[in-house]
Structure formats: C-alpha cells, structure tokens
Amino acid sequence: MIMDINDIICEENLVYRKSGLLLEKPFSYCPGCGHGTTHRIIMEVIEEMGIISNVIGVAPVGCSVIAYDFLNIDMVGAAHGRAPAVATGIKRVYPDKFIFSYQGDGDLAAIGTSETIHACNRGENLTMIFINNGIYGMTGGQMAPTTLDGMKTSTSPYGRDISSMGHPIKMTELLAQLEGTYYITRQAVHTASHVRKAKKAIRLAFENQKLNRGVSLVEVVSNCNSNWKLSPVKANQWMEENMFKFYPLGDIKVEGKLVEKVQKKENIERVGNTIKI
Amino acid sequence: MAELKLMKGNEAVAEAAVRAGADAYFGYPITPQSEILEYLMTEKAYERTGMVVLQAESELAAINMVYGAACTGKKVMTSSSSPGISLMQEGLSYLAGAELPCLIVNVVRAGPGLGAIQPSQADYFQSVKGGGHGDYRLLVLAPASVQEMSDFVPLGFDLALKYRNPVLILSDGLIGQMMEKVDLFEAKPRQMEIQENWTLSGRAGNRPKRTITSLDLDPVKMEKHNLHLQEKYKAMEANEVRYEALQCEDAEYIYVAYGASARICQKAVQLARAKGIKVGLLRPITLFPFPSLPLFNLADQVKGMLSVEMSAGQMVEDVRLAVNGKVKVEHYGRYGGMIHSPTEVLQALENKLINA
Numbered sequence: 001m002i003m004d005i006n007d008i009i010c011e012e013n014l015v016y017r018k019s020g021l022l023l024e025k026p027f028s029y030c031p032g033c034g035h036g037t038t039h040r041i042i043m044e045v046i047e048e049m050g051i052i053s054n055v056i057g058v059a060p061v062g063c064s065v066i067a068y069d070f071l072n073i074d075m076v077g078a079a080h081g082r083a084p085a086v087a088t089g090i091k092r093v094y095p096d097k098f099i100f101s102y103q104g105d106g107d108l109a110a111i112g113t114s115e116t117i118h119a120c121n122r123g124e125n126l127t128m129i130f131i132n133n134g135i136y137g138m139t140g141g142q143m144a145p146t147t148l149d150g151m152k153t154s155t156s157p158y159g160r161d162i163s164s165m166g167h168p169i170k171m172t173e174l175l176a177q178l179e180g181t182y183y184i185t186r187q188a189v190h191t192a193s194h195v196r197k198a199k200k201a202i203r204l205a206f207e208n209q210k211l212n213r214g215v216s217l218v219e220v221v222s223n224c225n226s227n228w229k230l231s232p233v234k235a236n237q238w239m240e241e242n243m244f245k246f247y248p249l250g251d252i253k254v255e256g257k258l259v260e261k262v263q264k265k266e267n268i269e270r271v272g273n274t275i276k277i
Numbered sequence: 278m279a280e281l282k283l284m285k286g287n288e289a290v291a292e293a294a295v296r297a298g299a300d301a302y303f304g305y306p307i308t309p310q311s312e313i314l315e316y317l318m319t320e321k322a323y324e325r326t327g328m329v330v331l332q333a334e335s336e337l338a339a340i341n342m343v344y345g346a347a348c349t350g351k352k353v354m355t356s357s358s359s360p361g362i363s364l365m366q367e368g369l370s371y372l373a374g375a376e377l378p379c380l381i382v383n384v385v386r387a388g389p390g391l392g393a394i395q396p397s398q399a400d401y402f403q404s405v406k407g408g409g410h411g412d413y414r415l416l417v418l419a420p421a422s423v424q425e426m427s428d429f430v431p432l433g434f435d436l437a438l439k440y441r442n443p444v445l446i447l448s449d450g451l452i453g454q455m456m457e458k459v460d461l462f463e464a465k466p467r468q469m470e471i472q473e474n475w476t477l478s479g480r481a482g483n484r485p486k487r488t489i490t491s492l493d494l495d496p497v498k499m500e501k502h503n504l505h506l507q508e509k510y511k512a513m514e515a516n517e518v519r520y521e522a523l524q525c526e527d528a529e530y531i532y533v534a535y536g537a538s539a540r541i542c543q544k545a546v547q548l549a550r551a552k553g554i555k556v557g558l559l560r561p562i563t564l565f566p567f568p569s570l571p572l573f574n575l576a577d578q579v580k581g582m583l584s585v586e587m588s589a590g591q592m593v594e595d596v597r598l599a600v601n602g603k604v605k606v607e608h609y610g611r612y613g614g615m616i617h618s619p620t621e622v623l624q625a626l627e628n629k630l631i632n633a
Binding site for chain 2: 051052053054055056058059065066068069071072073074075076077078079082085086087088089090091092093094097098114115118
C-alpha cells in the first residue's frame with residue numbers, strides 16, 4: 001500500500017508544532033543564534049500556561065530590538081537599558097498581569113545596570129530574560145560588560161585587557177545577592193537537552209509571578225557566531241569551552257535562597273585561576 | 278468634595294493628582310519640588326484612590342516607569358526640577374515618539390549644571406523646542422498661581438490623552454514653593470476601564486497584538502510617522518492656544534510674561550498705570566502652542582513689547598517670531614535664581630522701550 005503524505009502528516013503522528021504565538025515573519029537573527037530558540041520557548045511557555053491575554057513583554061535595544069515583530073503578544077519597545085523600569089511601570093499598574101523583559105548583556109549589564117539592580121532590589125514581581133553572548137551583536141561586535149578576559153572584539157581587537165578595560169561582570173550572581181530576587185538561574189539553548197532545561201526554567205520564572213515574591217531571572221548564555229567570527233557549530237564549541245567556564249550553568253537562587261556552595265566550588269575548580277573569590 | 282485650602286504650589290499639584298484620578302506617580306527627590314512625592318506619601322494616595330506612588334532610583338528610571346505605565350492608557354505622571362528633567366529628556370523623546378500620554382511637572386530652578394535651587398525660567402527652550410532628540414513637541418502649560426498648579430493637573434491629563442502626547446506643566450521654584458489660597462476641585466474616581474484601541478493589556482480573545490515603539494527601521498515609514506506627529510502638533514496649534522490678556526485694550530506697551538514673571542508684571546502694570554503709562558500684560562498659558570496670533574495682532578496697536586523672563590532671554594525669540602518685525606521687542610530678566618522686582622520690570626520698560 002502506498003501511503004499518501006497526508007496520511008503521515010496527521011494529528012496522532014505529531015511530535016512537534018510551531019507555537020501559535022510565533023508569527024509567520026522569518027527571524028532576522030543570524031542562523032545559529034540563540035535568540036530565535038529563546039523566543040520560541042518563551043512563546044511555548046506562554047501558550048502552555050494559557051496566559052496570552054495577560055502577558056505584556058518589554059523588548060530591549062540590541063539584536064532583539066524588534067522581538068515584537070516575531071511574537072504574537074502585546075509588547076513595548078524600551079529605550080536602551082530601561083526595560084526593567086518600563087516593566088516596573090506596567091506591573092505596578094497591572095499587578096495581576098504577567099510582565100517580562102528581554103534583554104541582552106549590553107542592555108542589562110552595562111547601560112541598564114542601575115535599572116536592573118533597583119528593579120531586582122525592590123523585588124518587582126517580574127520575569128527577566130537575560131541573553132548573554134559576551135558581545136554587542138547589533139552594533140557589530142563591540143566589547144560588552146560580559147566579554148571574557150582576552151576575548152577579541154571590534155573595540156578590544158587585541159583581546160580584552162582587564163587591567164585597563166575592567167573585568168567581565170557576573171551580573172546574575174550579583175543580582176542573586178539582592179533580597180528582592182526569588183529565582184535566578186543560568187541556562188543555555190544550543191542543544192536539545194539544554195533547550196528543555198531552559199524552557200523549564202522560563203516556565204518556573206513565569207509561574208513565580210503568581211507568588212508575588214520578587215524577580216525571577218533566567219540568564220541564557222548564548223553565542224554570537226557572526227561577531228565571534230566562527231561557524232555556528234564552532235561558536236557553540238567555543239561557548240562550551242570558554243563561556244560556560246566563566247558563566248557556569250545551573251540554578252543560583254531558588255525560592256529566594258542561594259543554592260549551596262558545593263556546586264560553586266566545582267565551578268571554581270573548573271575555571272582555575274581566571275576568577276578570584 | 279470641593280474644598281478651599283491654603284497650600285504650597287507643589288502640594289496643590291499632588292492633591293490635584295489624587296483628585297484627578299491619577300493612576301500612578303513615579304518620581305525622584307529634587308529641590309524645589311520634593312513636596313510632591315512627600316505629599317503623595319504622607320496623604321496616603323494609595324489608600325485614598327489606589328493610585329500607585331513609587332520613589333524611583335533616578336529620574337531616568339522614573340520617566341521610564343512612566344513610559345511603561347503609560348502604555349496601558351492609564352493616567353500617569355512624574356515631577357522633577359531642571360537637572361532631573363534634563364535626565365528625563367531621553368524618555369520624553371521616546372514617549373513623544375511612541376505617542377504615549379503622560380503628565381510631567383517641572384518646577385524649574387536655576388542652571389546651567391547643578392545651578393541653584395532658587396526659581397528660574399531658563400528651561401523654556403528645553404520645554405517648548407523639543408528637549409530630547411528628534412522632531413517632537415510637548416504640550417506645555419505654564420501655571421502662574423497655586424490655583425493653576427491644581428487646575429492644570431486634570432487639564433494636563435485630558436490634553437495628554439486627547440493627543441496621545443506628553444504634557445509638561447512648566448512651573449518654577451516660586452510658584453512651587455509659595456502658599457496661596459486654592460479652590461480644590463471635586464475628586465473624580467479613577468477610570469478603571471480603558472477602551473482605547475492602542476493600549477497594552479495582554480492580547481485578549483482574537484484581537485490583533487499591539488506593539489508600542491518609537492522605532493521603525495524603514496525610513497519611508499518613519500517619515501510618515503514624523504509627518505503624522507507634525508500634523509498632531511499643528512492640531513494643537515489650531516485648538517489649544519491659551520493665554521490671558523490683562524489691560525491690553527488701550528495698551529501702548531505690553532509685557533509678555535508667563536508663570537512667576539507674569540505675577541511680577543501684573544504688579545508692574547499697576548505701577549505703570551499709576552504713573553500714567555498705558556501698559557498691558559499678555560500672559561501665555563500654553564507655551565507650546567504659543568499665542569503667536571494674539572501677539573501678532575497686538576503688534577499693530579502697541580509701540581513695543583517687553584518679554585520678561587527669569588532667563589537670559591528665551592521666550593523673547595518666540596515673541597519676535599510672532600510679531601515678525603512689526604514692532605520692537607526687548608527682553609528683561611534676572612537669572613541664576615534671582616527674581617526681578619516689579620520696580621525693576623517697570624524701569625526696564627522705560628529704559629528699553631519708552632525712553633530708548
């Protein structure tokens with residue numbers, strides 16, 4: 001018997017469906033970039049939670065500046081670095097709605113440091129998604145606050161020299177110290193298993209808004225193959241070998257409590273001399 | 278309930294915000310306007326109406342909280358004084374670009390830089406010519422009494438929502454700090470249901486998603502958006518000009534002054550009239566849109582105009598543009614936080630126009 005294609009493409013054989021909250025517009029992101037995957041899992045979480053009519057997102061300045069063009073939800077574009085303040089404004093007048101911000105490292109950890117720290121410190125009941133790829137993608141690969149020691153960028157062409165350019169900032173660990181943060185985790189989206197874990201974390205970060213206990217932040221360590229000047233596959237390898245050493249994956253704060261130091265010790269050993277505790 | 282009270286200008290703004298049904302205030306302390314945030318906290322605005330009152334970590338954060346809350350179509354406001362308003366210019370440009378309604382109060386102090394905490398009117402350019410980057414205008418109201426500090430709050434909210442544009446109340450340290458009798462209007466309830474078709478609330482049912490942004494990467498669309506904004510500013514110029522003419526009917530000379538300077542000029546008019554000099558006062562109430570036409574018409578009747586401002590001469594440029602060379606226009610004003618006296622203002626008129 002010859003099977004028709006329509007016999008195969010049917011509901012009972014379905015293993016994956018594109019989220020209805022992703023619009024038909026193709027992503028403007030480079031192939032291999034983590035933004036598209038992260039957008040997808042956020043939309044899947046919102047869809048699965050059934051909270052579309054109560055979600056408002058805040059887009060940043062950077063590669064994801066037009067995130068709202070791909071996502072079929074209500075969104076507002078913030079000025080560079082100001083997303084946590086904008087999200088605060090919305091959440092304070094709509095305390096029962098789910099408000100999330102989506103920011104890159106330049107946005108969240110450089111120009112918007114003040115807004116980030118104070119929104120976290122006030123314990124705003126928000127979900128923050130933080131994409132950390134150690135570089136300014138949109139403007140063409142300049143040094144970011146999270147650029148690793150020795151990493152080459154267009155404004156550190158001979159490698160980041162920490163003696164004059166300062167240290168890469170572990171924003172997520174820093175925010176975990178604040179009383180106003182409830183859930184802080186660091187994830188990645190470059191393999192299927194990492195995507196599953198990241199999605200679980202994002203789901204929890206949204207669920208937490210029902211508790212009104214403060215900020216839930218998911219950092220996604222991602223790549224920027226175009227500006228790292230590597231192929232997508234090599235970029236992911238480089239990310240695993242270098243980024244994950246300095247920015248180790250895993251939960252940092254859960255239910256308002258810092259995760260035990262056992263895990264952290266491991267990290268220190270892995271990194272060797274490049275960090276000081 | 279309507280009420281007659283003796284209040285500071287800043288307190289009147291705060292009380293009026295609660296009575297006008299404001300949904301949120303975000304602000305950062307700065308002299309000489311900190312009483313606004315203090316009053317809202319002390320008088321428990323939240324308990325009275327459910328209004329959100331939040332002290333932000335900076336003016337930068339405050340204006341962006343306003344931006345976020347304004348996306349919902351609710352009545353949101355902030356207040357500050359000159360250096361803080363400078364910090365807010367980025368946000369104001371975004372608010373104007375994204376067409377978000379909100380109310381901003383600037384209780385002006387002397388500049389430039391940290392300047393001084395005394396009254397000034399040197400933020401005129403910043404207020405009426407844009408202030409931040411790009412082609413945009415704020416609708417600017419200039420109160421000259423504590424009464425107007427109160428009345429312009431609901432008026433400001435109405436105009437902001439009507440035009441989907443930020444409205445600025447340009448006050449000064451004198452009007453903000455002085456105490457006067459104020460007839461407080463009856464409190465209106467907060468509007469809980471928002472029916473506008475542009476506000477963010479979450480994409481309910483089958484309605485299309487809504488996006489609020491000032492960005493368009495396509496310059497063709499961006500030009501269209503700019504043309505739309507310009508049309509809106511023209512509509513403001515056609516419909517919203519407000520001014521007060523005092524003893525202008527038979528005037529041979531007129532003072533043009535707003536805010537605290539208008540109060541001082543009012544006295545100077547009395548002094549001049551007592552000396553037999555026929556002087557009037559034209560007080561712009563809206564600074565953008567500027568009352569150009571009434572000034573243009575008065576130019577046929579008077580021998581000269583004196584723009585009196587606590588600045589080195591900013592509004593005087595708009596007065597000159599308005600009369601378009603028909604009549605001599607001079608400027609007089611003290612600055613750096615110094616306030617001119619009615620006698621000084623009268624002398625300036627005599628020296629610069631009558632005996633010149």
